[in-house]
Amino acid sequence: ARPVGAPDGPYVTLQTRAGWSRYKEWPGWEDVAARLAAKGVPIVRIDESAGRTLAESIALVANAKVHLGIDSFANHLTNYTWVDADGIGRKVHAVIVWGSTQWTASGYRHNENVSLALPCQPCFRENPAISRMDRGPCVNPPRESYDDPTPPACTAGISVDRVYAAARHLWRVGRS
Numbered sequence: 664a665r666p667v668g669a670p671d672g673p674y675v676t677l678q679t680r681a682g683w684s685r686y687k688e689w690p691g692w693e694d695v696a697a698r699l700a701a702k703g704v705p706i707v708r709i710d711e712s713a714g715r716t717l718a719e720s721i722a723l724v725a726n727a728k729v730h731l732g733i734d735s736f737a738n739h740l741t742n743y744t745w746v747d748a749d750g751i752g753r754k755v756h757a758v759i760v761w762g763s764t765q766w767t768a769s770g771y772r773h774n775e776n777v778s779l780a781l782p783c784q785p786c787f788r789e790n791p792a793i794s795r796m797d798r799g800p801c802v803n804p805p806r807e808s809y810d811d812p813t814p815p816a817c818t819a820g821i822s823v824d825r826v827y828a829a830a831r832h833l834w835r836v837g838r839s
Contacts, residue, residue, distance in 0.1 A: 664748070665722070665726045666723055666726065668719075669707065670707065674705040674727055675699065675705065675727060675731055676706075676723050676724045676729075676731070676732075676737065677708050677732060678709040678730070678732035678733060678738075680711075680733075680735075681734065682735075682790070682793070683794070684764075684789045684790055685790065686763035686786070686789075686817070687762045687818075688733060688814075689760040691822070691826060694827075699831075707727070724737050724741070725745040727755050729757065729830065730757035730758075731757065731830055732759060733760055734762070734766075734770070737757075738757065738770070738771075740755070741754060741756065741759075742754070756773055756833050757775070758775040758826060758829045759774050760777045760778075762815060763785060763786050764785050765778070775829040775833060777829060778817075779820050781817050783803045784817050786798065786817075788809075790809060791809050797809070804816060
């Protein structure tokens with residue numbers, strides 16, 4: 664069911680943070696969101712700061728026209744066929760930016776999967792506070808700790824123009 668608080672009409676969901684690894688996060692989302700908003704595209708953020716339950720966040724993604732994000736839980740929601748009250752099923756297509764993981768293992772072919780495919784990808788480096796196999800900090804560029812805010816090369820090298828173009832394309836075609 665469409666959740667309370669969802670925008671009227673079509674909208675985009677956006678997930679920019681991952682608890683499992685900050686090396687999945689991409690620094691260009693704010694620019695993409697600002698460009699889309701300037702074109703009148705409603706954006707609903709899916710993250711813990713919004714104060715929603717997990718069920719509310721899932722319902723928001725399931726009812727979105729497009730999802731934008733990273734390899735995290737909402738990426739996997741795009742692989743489901745969501746059925747509405749009329750029994751009509753559809754997938755929510757997405758633009759997913761890939762950093763420390765790889766789209767060929769955790770992504771879905773119906774999405775726009777944006778990756779640089781660097782030789783160091785995938786590194787599968789994770790948050791050492793929650794991982795049993797964190798593999799240490801990123802080596803491209805080298806850093807002393809996981810908490811270093813420098814974006815890794817696998818995400819820093821992806822242009823805002825590339826992601827924005829993919830998002831605009833999905834918004835226009837409205838695949839289902």
